[in-house]
Structure formats: structure tokens, C-alpha cells
Amino acid sequence: xxxxxxxxxxxxxxxxxxxxxxxxxxxxxxxxxxxxxxxxxxxxxxxxxxxxxxxxxxxxxxxxxxxxxxxxxxxxxxxxxxxxxxxxxxxxxxxxxxxxxxxxxxxxxxxxxxxxxxxxxxxxxxxxxxxxxxxxxxxxxxxxxxxxxxxxxxxxxxxxxxxxxxxxxxxxxxxxxxxxxxxxxxxxxxxxxxxxxxxxxxxxxxx
Amino acid sequence: xxxxxxxxxxxxxxxxxxxxxxxxxxxxxxxxxxxxxxxxxxxxxxxxxxxxxxxxxxxxxxxxxxxxxxxxxxxxxxxxxxxxxxxxxxxxxxxxxxxxxxxxxxxxxxxxxxxxxxxxxxxxxxxxxxxxxxxxxxxxxxxxxxxxxxxxxxxxxxxxxxxxxxxxxxxxxxxxxxxxxxxxxxxxxxxxxxxxxxxxxxxxxxxxxxxxxxxxxxxxxxxxxxxxxxxxxxxxxxxxxxxxxxxxxxxxxxxxxxxxxxxxxxxxxxxxxxxxxxxxxxxxxxxxxxxxxxxxxxxxxxxxxxxxxxxxxxxxxxxxxxxxxxxxxxxxxxxxxxxxx
Amino acid sequence: xxxxxxxxxxxxxxxxxxxxxxxxxxxxxxxxxxxxxxxxxxxxxxxxxxxxxxxxxxxxxxxxxxxxxxxxxxxxxxxxxxxxxxxxxxxxxxxxxxxxxxxxxxxxxxxxxxxxxxxxxxxxxxxxxxxxxxxxxxxxxxxxxxxxxxxxxxxxxxxxxxxxxxxxxxxxxxxxxxxxxxxxxxxxxxxxxxxxx
Numbered sequence: 001x002x003x004x005x006x007x008x009x010x011x012x013x014x015x016x017x018x019x020x021x022x023x024x025x026x027x028x029x030x031x032x033x034x035x036x037x038x039x040x041x042x043x044x045x046x047x048x049x050x051x052x053x054x055x056x057x058x059x060x061x062x063x064x065x066x067x068x069x070x071x072x073x074x075x076x077x078x079x080x081x082x083x084x085x086x087x088x089x090x091x092x093x094x095x096x097x098x099x100x101x102x103x104x105x106x107x108x109x110x111x112x113x114x115x116x117x118x119x120x121x122x123x124x125x126x127x128x129x130x131x132x133x134x135x136x137x138x139x140x141x142x143x144x145x146x147x148x149x150x151x152x153x154x155x156x157x158x159x160x161x162x163x164x165x166x167x168x169x170x171x172x173x174x175x176x177x178x179x180x181x182x183x184x185x186x187x188x189x190x191x192x193x194x195x196x197x198x199x200x201x202x203x204x205x206x207x
Numbered sequence: 208x209x210x211x212x213x214x215x216x217x218x219x220x221x222x223x224x225x226x227x228x229x230x231x232x233x234x235x236x237x238x239x240x241x242x243x244x245x246x247x248x249x250x251x252x253x254x255x256x257x258x259x260x261x262x263x264x265x266x267x268x269x270x271x272x273x274x275x276x277x278x279x280x281x282x283x284x285x286x287x288x289x290x291x292x293x294x295x296x297x298x299x300x301x302x303x304x305x306x307x308x309x310x311x312x313x314x315x316x317x318x319x320x321x322x323x324x325x326x327x328x329x330x331x332x333x334x335x336x337x338x339x340x341x342x343x344x345x346x347x348x349x350x351x352x353x354x355x356x357x358x359x360x361x362x363x364x365x366x367x368x369x370x371x372x373x374x375x376x377x378x379x380x381x382x383x384x385x386x387x388x389x390x391x392x393x394x395x396x397x398x399x400x401x402x403x404x405x406x407x408x409x410x411x412x413x414x415x416x417x418x419x420x421x422x423x424x425x426x427x428x429x430x431x432x433x434x435x436x437x438x439x440x441x442x443x444x445x446x447x448x449x450x451x452x453x454x455x456x457x458x459x460x461x462x463x464x465x466x467x468x469x470x471x472x473x474x475x476x477x478x479x480x481x482x483x484x485x486x487x488x489x490x491x492x493x494x495x496x497x498x499x500x501x502x503x504x505x506x507x508x509x510x511x512x513x514x515x516x517x518x519x520x521x522x523x524x525x526x527x528x529x530x531x532x533x534x535x536x537x538x539x540x541x542x543x544x545x546x547x548x
Numbered sequence: 549x550x551x552x553x554x555x556x557x558x559x560x561x562x563x564x565x566x567x568x569x570x571x572x573x574x575x576x577x578x579x580x581x582x583x584x585x586x587x588x589x590x591x592x593x594x595x596x597x598x599x600x601x602x603x604x605x606x607x608x609x610x611x612x613x614x615x616x617x618x619x620x621x622x623x624x625x626x627x628x629x630x631x632x633x634x635x636x637x638x639x640x641x642x643x644x645x646x647x648x649x650x651x652x653x654x655x656x657x658x659x660x661x662x663x664x665x666x667x668x669x670x671x672x673x674x675x676x677x678x679x680x681x682x683x684x685x686x687x688x689x690x691x692x693x694x695x696x697x698x699x700x701x702x703x704x705x706x707x708x709x710x711x712x713x714x715x716x717x718x719x720x721x722x723x724x725x726x727x728x729x730x731x732x733x734x735x736x737x738x739x740x741x742x743x744x745x
Contacts, residue, residue, distance in 0.1 A: 028721050031576040032665050072640060074656045076633040083626040090622050106672035109625040110665050115577045120661050126660035172293050173368040180573050181736055184729030240662055311713035317705055326733050331557055462725060486738045494737035505704035
């Protein structure tokens with residue numbers, strides 16, 4: 001279970017939210033939509049947009065749910081709020097990007113019960129002050145979006161040999177990375193690379 | 208890591224190396240120089256990648272550890288002689304970096320590296336890795352270019368067997384491996400002798416080998432309507448017999464206790480038949496070995512905890528009220544292995 | 549006999565061929581949380597399977613009404629969350645009333661077993677691809693069992709994945725993803741194509 005970290009400055013909060021506690025590359029959250037749908041830049045961007053919209057507003061509204069309500073009921077309320085936020089989000093996104101949203105299939109409505117809403121809200125976000133919470137939520141979402149878009153770009157290049165839908169003349173294309181299995185493996189490798197980067201940052205800071 | 212505490216890993220690997228070199232020789236005889244290039248390339252890339260990973264991890268390089276060479280030769284023999292060089296290199300790098308070193312290196316693997324590497328490239332480049340040149344009399348000239356023209360390639364014998372339900376080649380051709388397929392995995396005669404050799408030398412687990420061979424053989428015999436040729440076709444094609452020796456009995460990933468080896472063999476044999484007959488999957492043994500790997504680990508844990516439970520109870524094992532000698536030996540070896548990691 | 553054969557094939561498909569984790573990655577976050585704590589595996593598995601079975605039955609009736617409206621995609625998650633919430637509360641109340649010891653045991657993780665992508669995802673998938681009541685029920689049970697299988701396979705190697713012999717950069721979550729990926733490639737052999745979603 002995740003625990004809140006002692007964060008003194010905004011810089012720490014941003015760094016932790018985006019990198020050290022990156023939802024997808026460190027904490028293993030909201031993995032399914034990324035693996036199944038983010039196999040290209042456009043689809044990753046669509047996922048990022050849908051995720052940001054639903055998660056931000058759901059967490060914002062859920063933060064006002066009284067904490068004296070029993071935990072059992074609070075979780076249901078968060079999911080319920082998520083499904084309410086989904087309604088305008090679905091109408092809006094279906095209007096502007098109908099094809100891309102259609103390609104997301106069941107993973108678009110599944111975002112209403114993503115781990116940030118159901119789990120991290122209780123363990124971290126709602127234990128912080130309102131200001132810190134907003135900063136944390138925003139940069140968590142930005143961290144997820146950035147990771148997913150990078151993931152989609154890499155997957156498209158090595159799995160399909162295209163970038164943004166255009167063929168780029170890759171000499172070798174590894175078809176397996178367009179499948180869920182390859183998605184898992186690439187995510188694992190990216191998570192390992194982030195860990196190496198964080199280690200290097202830590203060493204630089206210590207010097 | 209070794210079940211028989213008298214036999215060292217080096218000795219086991221040497222035995223495997225001898226058998227793999229013999230199989231490589233036959234593959235070169237059938238497929239010519241290109242087969243040699245593929246096998247040598249696979250072995251070289253595996254060894255080099257392993258060395259680089261060991262250096263990056265700042266670990267000590269042990270010159271007696273020829274596991275990377277074994278993986279390379281195994282992987283090379285699983286490829287068609289016409290495999291593109293980029294596919295061979297990709298498989299080798301994946302096998303060593305992802306399936307071996309990422310899991311902790313030699314002795315810590317969960318999946319047989321050669322199986323994982325082959326699975327990776329068969330999903331990445333199915334049209335290159337799952338099509339094969341025909342076998343002619345000897346030393347045929349397959350172009351040495353990376354991409355072999357597709358007009359000289361064909362589906363494997365196993366694919367035809369799975370599709371039609373009957374063997375497209377004769378029993379003699381099955382025994383000597385004269386059919387389209389992976390270059391070193393279909394020579395039943397040599398593989399059978401190799402299996403006996405390795406079992407007698409205690410370099411592979413006889414329990415695992417026999418349990419998977421018997422279960423799958425009987426199942427295929429029944430499913431094919433009591434046709435012995437189909438059973439031969441099943442073992443010869445789809446790298447089944449080869450996989451039973453070199454993949455499922457890989458000394459790093461095979462379970463450590465007798466009971467878990469037996470169950471593991473049954474599971475591998477069962478999944479192989481299931482995948483080949485119902486999912487129509489070619490090279491089903493590779494998938495079966497990967498799926499059964501975590502089950503083998505769990506079986507080991509269960510048999511260890513069962514053994515510990517039995518150890519603490521009195522008067523259960525034998526008339527002398529002492530644990531059976533082989534059980535005690537098993538516990539000692541498992542304790543020693545726990546200490547080594 | 550034919551019905552039994554269809555049931556077996558449907559069950560095999562939903563547990564193995566279209567496994568929730570390996571074919572659709574649904575519930576991966578929950579799997580990571582649960583695989584850590586091996587003691588509650590059986591209880592967790594039972595609660596997931598129970599919930600997916602019950603909601604699959606209720607989804608059958610709800611889907612009939614939802615399919616009549618072409619704009620139902622807007623409020624379908626709302627309806628399914630309400631169904632899930634109702635099942636969750638009723639389950640807790642029944643346990644609290646009739647089996648207090650079990651209630652105390654599972655209350656720690658029942659919310660994770662109810663509100664996760666695997667359960668909600670199964671409701672959407674069942675609505676999309678299942679027609680008859682039997683199909684709904686078998687797939688509902690199959691999704692739960694498939695999830696439990698994946699959790700069990702992962703918990704079996706948890707110690708190895710978090711072992712100190714694993715390079716630090718790969719230890720834990722990165723290696724877990726690679727592990728699921730390699731198993732996913734193997735499970736691919738059962739289906740041979742990307743599963744619809």
C-alpha cells in the first residue's frame with residue numbers, strides 16, 4: 001500500500017508526483033488501458049486526454065466527500081462520482097474525437113475506477129492539504145500522460161515502424177510490441193530505465 | 208542448483224554441449240553453410256551479450272559457466288536454417304538480457320532463456336521464423352544473405368500435420384529428420400540416443416522426461432485414433448522431443464524435488480498436447496514450458512513445505528521412524544540451494 | 549452433451565484463452581497489490597469470483613434494457629457502478645449479519661476485489677460478446693477464475709522477482725511486468741490473435 005512521503009517544497013511534490021511516484025512506471029497504476037490501447041502516438045494521446053479529464057474532475061469532486069463516512073461507502077461514492085464525471089467527458093470526447101475514443105473500447109469507461117481514484121486518493125491525496133493535494137494530483141496526471149505518450153511513441157516505432165501514423169522506414173519491426181504481451185515487456189523495460197535515471201539523479205544530488 | 212549433489216553444473220553443461228554439437232553437425236550436413244552461420248551467430252551473440260551484462264552488473268565472470276553458449280546453441284538449433292540474421296540476434300539478445308540477466312543471471316532464471324528467446328522472435332517475425340527450407344540430400348546451398356527468398360521456403364511438417372491430422376512424410380524420414388522444420392530439432396534417432404545418454408549421465412531429469420513423454424505420447428495415440436505414425440510425427444515435429452530434453456529439463460528451471468519433477472512433466476506434456484490439438488499451435492512445447500515454469504516453482508515450494516511438515520512428524524516415513532534417505536538428501540540439497548540463492 | 553461441451557469450451561475460453569490479465573491486462577494493478585500478500589489469496593480469489601458471477605447475472609438483465617438505447621454508452625458505467633455498489637454493500641451486510649468472522653477477515657480487501665478493472669471490465673465484455681444467460685454466467689465465473697489463476701501464478705514467483713539477486717533496476721515492478729509479458733506471449737499460443745475489447 002502506498003504511503004504519503006514527507007514533501008516540504010513544491011519542487012519535491014512535483015518531482016515525486018511525476019517521477020518518483022509515477023503512476024504507471026513506478027506504482028503500476030492504470031496499466032491496463034495503456035497496454036491495450038496505447039500502441040501508437042494518437043491512441044496514447046487519446047488515452048492521456050480521457051484519463052486526465054476523468055481523473056482530475058473525479059478527484060476534485062471526491063475530495064469534498066466527508067471523511068467521517070465509512071470507508072466502504074466512500075469507495076462506492078468515488079466510483080459513482082467517476083461515472084457521473086464520465087457523462088460530460090464522454091459526450092465531449094465523442095464529439096471532438098469520435099474515432100479515437102471508439103478505438104479505446106471498454107477502456108474508456110473503465111477509467112472511472114482507475115487506481116488513482118479508488119486507491120491513491122485514500123492513501124495519499126486526501127491526506128494532504130488542499131493546495132498540496134491539487135499540485136500532487138495535477139502533476140501525477142501530467143506524469144502519467146507524459147509516460148503514456150512516450151510509451152505509445154516507442155511502441156509505435158518499434159512495433160509498427162511508424163511515427164504519428166507515417167512510415168519511417170524502420171529496418172526491423174518487432175510485431176510483438178503491438179500486442180499486450182509486448183506491451184507488458186516494454187513497460188517493464190521503461191520502468192527499469194526510469195529507476196536507473198532516478199538512481200543517477202540521486203547520485204548527482206548527493207554529490 | 209543440482210539435484211544429484213555428486214554431479215557438478217560444469218559436468219552437466221559439458222554433456223549438453225557435446226549433444227548440441229552433434230546435433231549442430233547434423234544440421235550443417237542437411238542445410239549447409241548457412242546452418243553453421245546461424246548456429247555460430249546465435250552462440251556468439253549469446254556469449255557476448257552475457258559477458259556485457261556481467262560486466263555492467265559488475266559481477267565476476269566465471270569461465271566455467273558456459274550456460275550462455277548452451278543457450279546460444281539451443282536457440283540456433285530451434286531456428287530454421289533460413290532464419291534472418293536479425294531474428295537470430297534479436298532472439299539471442301532477448302534470451303540473455305530479458306530471460307536470464309534481468310531475472311538475476313545464471314541459476315535465477317524462471318523461464319528457459321532459449322524458449323523465451325524463440326517465443327519472442329516467433330511472434331515478432333512469424334513469416335521468417337516459422338517457414339523452412341526443404342531438406343535435400345546433403346549440404347544444400349541456401350543463400351547466405353540475411354533474407355532468404357520466400358520461394359524456397361515452405362510451412363513446416365508440423366503445420367501440415369496439425370492442419371490435416373496425418374503425417375505428410377514417412378516414418379523413416381521422421382526418424383532421420385528429413386522434413387521441413389527447425390534445423391536441429393527433428394532428428395528423432397539422434398535425439399533419442401541423446402536423451403538416453405543425458406539421463407544415464409544424470410544430466411537431465413529422467414522423471415521429467417519420461418512423465419512428459421508418456422503423458423503426451425499416450426494422449427496423442429488416443430487422440431489420433433491409435434496411429435503410431437502420428438505419435439512419431441508429434442515427437443519429431445514441433446520440436447517436441449528436442450524441447451523435452453533441452454527446454455523442460457533445463458537445469459536452471461527444472462524443479463528440484465522428485466515429486467515436483469513428476470508433476471511438472473505431466474503438466475508440460477498435457478499442455479503441449481492441448482495446445483497442438485485444440486489451439487493448433489506449432490511448436491507447442493515452447494509455450495508449454497513457459498506456462499509450466501511458475502507452476503514448477505510452486506510445486507517445489509509445496510513439496511518442500513510438505514517435506515518439512517513430514518520431517519517434524521514422527522513415525523510416518525519408514526519402519527525405522529526416520530525420514531527416508533532420499534527425502535533427507537532432498538532437504539539437504541534444498542537447504543544448500545537456498546543458501547546459494 | 550452438446551450443452552456440456554459448450555459450457556466446457558466457454559469456461560476454457562474465459563479462464564485460459566481470454567485470460568483477464570494475460571490477454572486484456574485487466575486488473576493488473578490489483579494483481580500487483582494482491583500478489584504481495586500470499587496469505588489472503590484464496591479468500592481474495594473467492595470474493596472476486598463471487599462478485600464477477602453475481603454481477604454477470606445482473607448485467608444480463610441490465611444489458612437487455614441498455615442495448616435498446618443507442619446513447620446508453622453515456623450512462624452505462626453509471627448503471628454498472630450502481631450494480632457493483634449494490635452487490636458490494638449487500639455482500640458486506642449479509643456477511644456481517646450471518647458470518648461475522650468471515651466479514652472481519654475479508655473486509656480489508658473486499659473493496660479491491662469489487663472495484664477494479666477486472667470486475668468492471670468483465671461487465672462490459674460480457675455485455676458486448678455474450679448473448680444467453682448461460683454465457684453470461686460462465687464468462688462471469690471464468691473471468692474470476694482466470695484472474696485468480698493469474699494472481700496465483702504471480703504470487704508463486706513473487707519472492708524471486710523481489711530477490712536481491714535481481715539487478716536493482718529490474719527488481720520488483722519492472723521485472724513483474726516482464727514476467728507477465730513473457731507469460732502473455734505463451735498464453736497467446738492459445739488464441740493466436742489480439743482479443744477484442
